[in-house]
Amino acid sequence: MRVAILSYDQLALFELGCAVELFALARPEFEQWYEAEVVTFDDAPLNATGGIQIMSKCIKSFAGYDMLVIPSWPTDDASVAKSLLHAIVKFAQSGGRLISFCSGSFLLAETELLNDRKATTHWRYAERFKKRYPRVQYCDDVLYIYDQKIGCSAGSSAAIDLGLEVIRQDFGHSVANTVARRLILAAHRDGGQSQFVETPMVEKHSHFAATLDWAIEHLAEPLSVDALAVRACMSRRTFDRKFRAAMNMSPKEWLSQQRLFLVKQLLENSILSIEDIAQQSGFKTSLNLRNNFKERFNISPSQYRQQFGPCVTPN
DNA sequence: TGTTGATACCGCCATG
DNA sequence: ACCATGGCGGTATCAA
Numbered sequence: 001m002r003v004a005i006l007s008y009d010q011l012a013l014f015e016l017g018c019a020v021e022l023f024a025l026a027r028p029e030f031e032q033w034y035e036a037e038v039v040t041f042d043d044a045p046l047n048a049t050g051g052i053q054i055m056s057k058c059i060k061s062f063a064g065y066d067m068l069v070i071p072s073w074p075t076d077d078a079s080v081a082k083s084l085l086h087a088i089v090k091f092a093q094s095g096g097r098l099i100s101f102c103s104g105s106f107l108l109a110e111t112e113l114l115n116d117r118k119a120t121t122h123w124r125y126a127e128r129f130k131k132r133y134p135r136v137q138y139c140d141d142v143l144y145i146y147d148q149k150i151g152c153s154a155g156s157s158a159a160i161d162l163g164l165e166v167i168r169q170d171f172g173h174s175v176a177n178t179v180a181r182r183l184i185l186a187a188h189r190d191g192g193q194s195q196f197v198e199t200p201m202v203e204k205h206s207h208f209a210a211t212l213d214w215a216i217e218h219l220a221e222p223l224s225v226d227a228l229a230v231r232a233c234m235s236r237r238t239f240d241r242k243f244r245a246a247m248n249m250s251p252k253e254w255l256s257q258q259r260l261f262l263v264k265q266l267l268e269n270s271i272l273s274i275e276d277i278a279q280q281s282g283f284k285t286s287l288n289l290r291n292n293f294k295e296r297f298n299i300s301p302s303q304y305r306q307q308f309g310p311c312v313t314p315n
Numbered sequence: 316t317g318t319t320g321a322t323a324c325c326g327c328c329a330t331g
Numbered sequence: 332a333c334c335a336t337g338g339c340g341g342t343a344t345c346a347a
Contacts, residue, residue, distance in 0.1 A: 225323065235337045240324065252323060252345085288346065 001170065003036035004065040006107075007056045008073070009046045015071035015101040015159055021183065022163035023069065030175060034067075041084045062091040067166075070104035071159070075125050080110050089113065097149045099166060101159035105152040109133040114152075118145050122155035172265065177216065177258070207232045208242060212254075219259050219282045225251045256292055259283060263293060267305040274301055 005019045016038070024036035038056040040046060046054040060083070062068055068091055088111045092098055100108050105121040106129065108114050115135040120142055130138045139145060144153035144162035153162035160183060168176035211232040215223055228251060229239035243251045259281045266277045274286045283289035293301045 236323095237325090237337045237339095238335080241336085244325085250324060285347085291346090 001032075001034050001067065002065045003034045003067045003069060004059070004062055005036060005038045005069045005071065007038050007040045007046055007054060007071075009042055009044070010074065011046060011048055011054070012072035012102065013048050013050075013052070014156070015104070018101060018157075018159040018163065019069045019071045022160065022167070022179070023067075027179070027182075029178070030171065032171065036069075041081060041087070061087045062096060063094075065091070065096060067097040067099065070098070070100040070107050072101060072103045073105075073107040075103050075106050075128055080107065085111050092150070095149070097166075098151070099146075099162065100152040101162070102153065102155055105129070106132075108150065108152060109136050113150060117150065118147065119152050120145055120154050121152065124155065177261070178213065208234075208246070215255065216258055219255075219262055220280050221282060222284075223255060223282065225255075256296075260293060260296055263289065263301065264304070264308075267301055268308050277301070 003023045005016070005024065007016060020036070020038065023034045024038070027033045038054075039059045040056045041059065043058060046056065048054055068088065084107075088098070088107070092111075092113050098108060098113070102122045103125055105114070105119050106125070109119065109129070109132070112135075114133065116137070118137045118139050119129075119133075120139045121129050123140060126138065126140055129136070142154065143158040144151060144165065146162060146165050151162050151166065153159050160180075164176050164180055167179055211228055214231065215228060225239070226236055229236045232239055232242075234242070240251065243249075243254070247254055249257075262281045263277055263283070266272055266280065270277075272280070274289060278284060278286045278289040281289065283292060290301060293299075293304070297304065
């Protein structure tokens with residue numbers, strides 16, 4: 001999967017950094033990963049805040065790429081080069097995936113690919129966006145929108161949430177969660193913009209991260225928090241504390257979240273019975289699984305499978 | 316659906 | 332004084 005990250009003059013470094021961190025960082029721990037490069041349509045060196053100059057690969061079309069990331073875009077009324085617009089439209093028509101962060105949705109909207117679709121951007125630009133692109137259905141209560149190979153995200157770290165969503169679709173829940181953890185962020189937010197994660201820092205050294213990885217690989221077994229604490233080489237009390245500090249949730253909460261992710265995967269991609277899925281995901285009984293599933297997703301597992309299961313989407 | 320025994324969570328405090 | 336740790340135990344939550 002080849003990824004182009006679009007840069008331009010006066011680009012925003014934070015969002016560029018997010019894109020690079022998400023897609024361009026080498027991740028030798030995975031068998032498959034993206035091949036990403038930062039590209040530009042401009043011939044001249046690019047200037048960014050702080051007197052930084054950026055040299056990136058200059059291209060004329062997005063042929064050969066599978067995904068285009070637009071980390072941001074000027075929101076003041078700069079006219080967009082026709083060649084760039086055409087290249088993006090052509091890219092979309094040939095099945096490429098388009099992702100924008102923050103103000104990047106302005107460029108997407110400019111191509112008219114967002115017309116009659118839902119979209120979002122940083123709330124700071126909401127009014128401007130709505131006024132300039134009335135044919136786009138602006139949503140202000142989401143972190144990101146990803147639909148039909150086009151995605152855009154709201155301000156700041158919502159970029160990472162969208163990125164993780166894409167990674168999840170490409171490589172699965174467990175890889176996405178690993179990336180999230182390596183990014184030192186709580187795994188996934190899917191609610192409104194009001195959700196904040198305070199100080200999600202994970203200490204790099206110790207067995208802590210390794211314990212979480214191990215747990216993900218052993219979800220089918222009964223995992224007590226005490227056992228995890230032992231594996232992480234710390235007292236139960238310290239483990240609880242570290243967990244809250246790093247993930248902003250309790251161990252048990254995280255565990256059932258991981259298990260439910262696994263359940264979703266199995267519902268989507270297998271024809272295992274609910275009973276078997278309960279077994280493989282560590283819920284033990286289908287009753288238990290149903291209760292947990294409905295609690296979190298407001299839908300029963302079988303309903304979920306009807307909507308997203310293997311018979312409906314062979315994709 | 317309700318009961319109950321088990322586990323989890325987290326404030327509090329002592330310790331190094 | 333500060334900080335991280337971890338034991339204790341009351342309450343909340345969970346699974347059978």
